[in-house]
Amino acid sequence: MxxxxxxxxxxxxxxxxxxxxxxxxxxxxxxxxxxxxxxxxxxxxxxxxxxxxxxxxxxxxxxxxxxxxxxxxxxxxxxxxxxxxxxxxxxxxxxxxRVHGEMAWDAEERGALLPHTVYEDVRAALDLLHQHDLVFGDLRTPNVMVVPGAGGLASDEGSRAMLIDFDWVGTHGITRYPAILNDELSVSALAVQRRVIMYKEHDLAMLEKFKQVCYPNAS
The missing domain is CATH 3.30.200 (Phosphorylase Kinase; domain 1)
Structure with a gap:
């Protein structure tokens, strides 16, 4: 207790x-x-x-x-x-x-693209986890919180991102996905399925999918 x-x-x-x-x-x-x-x-x-x-x-x-x-x-x-x-x-x-902002899912539902800074933060978060041999395993927009930038809006280019769900995180090459797997995570080329072993490559494939809901790099 x-x-x-x-x-x-x-x-x-x-x-x-x-x-x-x-x-x-x-x-x-x-x-x-x-x-x-x-x-x-x-x-x-x-x-x-x-x-x-x-x-x-x-x-x-x-x-x-x-x-x-x-x-x-x-x-x-x-x-x-x-x-x-x-x-x-x-x-x-x-x-x-409690993080004050909005889920990336909310912007996706509105059809609005997220600032590229959000994508950069998500990529940095995955890189950091991978350095510790960890796989996030559930990179979907409901699990990304967008923190407003200096202008106070989640659409600001200075917006930051935080990952907010660590239920599925496991060790690369050892941990398996849960028996209940959201169909949105299907990455057919990498065989992401229920109870299969988790690999860092799965995160990277999901990151490419997440990139589609963000603005491209302006530089």
Missing amino acids: PSLSFMDRLSRTGKLYLLAESPDERRSGLYLATMSKSRGADGPAPRDTPDGQVEVVVKFTANYNADAHRVLAAAGLAPALHACIPVCGRLYMVVMD
């Missing part, structure tokens, strides 16, 4: 509030809470609430690669990670900073 000291920092009288607004989005099982600041969080400085606390997203999942999350959070390519704690059986509670 989580330590009392950590749980005490999850304020709002101990309640968790659904982050999703629509019924479809609620399937994600993401919750919003606030907590006191933690010096031990891995990642960029969080945005404080008016009362000096930190907004966090809480999710419950059977699988999570906290090491991969920490690697990217330290580089500013993922939200700060506060905790990844077993709470019941094989279920983990993951607590991370």
Whole structure:
């Protein structure tokens, strides 16, 4: 069970509030809470609430690669990670900073192209994971958060990207994809299928697909 000291920092009288607004989005099982600041969080400085606390997203999942999350959070390519704690059986509670922006999926649904800087950040995130022999394995637009640029809009050229889902991350050449695989991940040339072994090349093929929803390099 989580330590009392950590749980005490999850304020709002101990309640968790659904982050999703629509019924479809609620399937994600993401919750919003606030907590006191933690010096031990891995990642960029969080945005404080008016009362000096930190907004966090809480999710419950059977699988999570906290090491991969920490690697990217330290580089500013993922939200700060506060905790990844077993709470019941094989279920983990993951607590991370809430990132203010929009999912790349939202822009894709609008038919809007993302700034090339977003593609560059996603590529850098994959490169960093690959240096640690890790495969992200689920590079889809719902798993990329676009953080607004200096102008305050996600369409700004200075926008940044963060990866936000580490449920499937595994070791190159060892870990297998889950039995439940989203059909959007099908990369026929590389045989990405349920229960097959994960390779870095799969990430690179998915990156090429993601590149199609971004503006080309202006230079």
